Amino acid sequence: MMEPSGCPPPFPRNHTLNAAGDSCHWEVSDKVRLRRFLCYGSEADIYTATEEAHLVVAHAGALLSMLQDGQGIEAVNEIKGFAQDGRAVGLEPCIFALALCSQHSEVTTKRAAFKAVREICQDPAHLFSFIQYKKELKEDMKCGIWGRALRKVVSDWYNSQDALSLAAVVTRCKQRGGWSHRDILRLSHTKPVDEAIALISKYVTKGWKEVQVAYANKENTVDVVKVLSYLEIVEKVKHSCDETAVINLIEEHKLEKEQLLTDHLKSKLVWRALLKEMPLHSVLRIIGKMTAKKVLQPGGSETQALCERIQAEAVLKKAKIHPFSVLLASEHYKRGQGYQGKTKWVADGSILKALDIAFYKSFLNVEPVGKSFVVAVDVSTSLSSVVPGTSVSTAVAAAVVTMVFARTEAETHVLAYSEGALEQCSVSADMTLAQTTDELIKIPGGSTDCTLPITWATENGKAVDVFIILTNNPLWAASASSVETLKKHRQMLGCSSKLVMCGLTSMGHTIADTEDRGLLSICGFDLGAFSVIRNFALDLI
Structure with a gap:
């Protein structure tokens, strides 16, 4: 460790004297309070770990003040910065703030907020949250929800995506927080931009049987054929009791657990197939559960493959795994039981060793300040x-x-x-x-x-x-x-x-x-x- 080379840079531009003439005191501006809110959901100078507060307008006084002072565009840019650059602890405060900006009466702010929705709400769950926050804000701000602007935003969200990727998304995350794709497609009166998106819209709103009837005797485009084939696979899995067939479909089409039935998830072999492509963050959360269910067994090939993946530097880097994430997973795994329920397991030595190696390798993912x-x-x-x-x-x-x-x-x-x-x-x-x-x-x-x-x-x-x-x-x-x-x-x-x-x-x-x-x-x-x-x-x- 090196010795400091000297004093830090000069005081920030908003540095001021306090009442006592203390030259080392500087003010907390509305922009700073907004940034705190975007970072961890509170304008106060206190962060409480693992706490998820219910967000309401009263929590966002600094944002309201900035909107009233004509700083709406600046506020939207701050929201985008925290959401897209990974500065926020979680995205919910950013989505709430974006919803609040979209309710503002000033036109340029409202347009900027709606334009940012597609950039920030890339996951369906985030889009559902945005709409739910707008619904909650309706009562406080005495304004409507499903105006032309929101209908266009929702339509653009679906129409701007690759059709095959959209098919995967709507079958993985079907509903959240009381909203579903069916709800918002109907309320937004979305007009699909092409036949492949139209197919997905029909599937979501009308169901698979009507899709089969509608597209059975048509000359379909290449994109429509791809989407039809994918949706057919998803439906086949939903109605299959053949364990081997389900596993083959998971491995061939990289299906995720959200696309399976609860009964499928009772199978050890199904879980082993899912683990192969499961994001590393998710894997770290369920290692104990997988050990308890005997999905991962001492000396097993699946355990060995998982250990190799956990400690692979390239995998850790791609997933941006932080050392503290590995530590939390390791200490929980050593504990031998979940925080809730009666799930217990005996920690496997090879997994503990892999987590230990991953812990030290993941320091390379920490960006210096x-x-x-x-x-x-x-x-x-x-x-x-x-x-x-x-x-x-x-x-x-x-x-x-x-x-x-x-x-x-x-x-x-x-x-x-x-x-x-x-x-x-x-x-x-x-x-x-x-x-x-x-x-x-x-x-x-x-x-x-x-x-x-x-x-x-x-x-x-x-x-x-x-x-x-x-x-x-x-x-x-x-x-x-x-x-x-x-x-x-x-x-x-x-x-x-x-x-x-x-x-x-x-x-x-x-x-x-x-x-x-x-x-x-x-x-x-x-x-x-x-x-x-x-x-x-x-x-x-």
């Missing part, structure tokens, strides 16, 4: 507790966070601290997860003093871009003093340092001084927290 970091781990309390919603101990979670930054950012210092004790840790790229964990907990515990990492940086003249302080204690317990220490650090070194306070076991407390844009709270920890920290470090939120 290019800032200087201090990652400080509070060892004052037991780090044997578990991060809420996971099977990961807080010690292991803290170790992974330090590894991510130490391995990918050139200017990273890792510290372990408690009351009156602080030690700089040597976390190198060749260290294992176990070695990193041991390095972090080697100093004795005591009471918590979250100011020590910041004081250490100040005394050593290290103008840090971002402090990431990890603790098991409630954030409110020691945050006020940390904020004051941060302000002194900024003043003494003339830098715009930021502070992330992460309560690994916290469930909703926040740090003080929420109008300081350089402060962020994280309660709990999940994969989304890495996106939040990245956006924060890049001055996006």
Whole structure:
């Protein structure tokens, strides 16, 4: 790890003096609040891991303010940026914001929002969400839904797609959130752009029997023949009780589990066929279930093939698998049982080894931020507790966070601290997860003093871009003093340092001084927290 080369860049353009004349305080603008909302569904400076709030207009005050101030186009561009560049933890806030913009009375904003629908809502589930949000917003904003603009957007969504790809899409995701393809095709009065799309529309709205009658004696185009053949295969699978025939169709046409019957999914052989082409993110979520069902057995060829796939660098890169995703899957698999129900399994050693290899290879998928970091781990309390919603101990979670930054950012210092004790840790790229964990907990515990990492940086003249302080204690317990220490650090070194306070076991407390844009709270920890920290470090939120 390299030493910081000097102070960070000058203060942001919106940097202002506060009432006390503190030159290291800058405002939280409407654009920043909007970006927070797009990133994690809240305008506040607190991210709560694994929490999915129901989105309503009251949550999007900054967006409404921007719309009222004539900044609608700018707002739509922000929505597109977060949705398309992978900045958002999940797409729902972006889709909600897009729906809200599409309800706005200003014509250019409304047009821009509708134009962005096809770019953002590429999956049918996202299109259904957009329409549902418009339905919910109808009551708040006292406006209609199925006007000419929405009908055109829906029509364009279907008509702009390759016919064969559309056939696969409508048979995989048939309905979501109370909406179906049949509903929205009828309500939008979609006029198919060609015969192949017309065939799919008829299939969705009228059913397979009417399609067979309508196209039986016609001279069909090449595209229509392809779509007919594909839909015939999907229907054949739906009515087949022949296990071998179903497996052959899955493998030949790359069918997915959503296109099968529930009875098909009782077969081990069917699951083995599905696993071959299943996206790696999905595979990592169901390894335990597949072991419990004996789909994956010790020494079996399917287990061996899966292990090779899990640890293949090219596969990990293509799927953009993050180390924390692998860790979550590995720790859950080691646990030997699901979070709900009675599903239990005995973890297979070869799968555990493959997950371990995949964990270290997946660090190559982490894109550097290019800032200087201090990652400080509070060892004052037991780090044997578990991060809420996971099977990961807080010690292991803290170790992974330090590894991510130490391995990918050139200017990273890792510290372990408690009351009156602080030690700089040597976390190198060749260290294992176990070695990193041991390095972090080697100093004795005591009471918590979250100011020590910041004081250490100040005394050593290290103008840090971002402090990431990890603790098991409630954030409110020691945050006020940390904020004051941060302000002194900024003043003494003339830098715009930021502070992330992460309560690994916290469930909703926040740090003080929420109008300081350089402060962020994280309660709990999940994969989304890495996106939040990245956006924060890049001055996006």
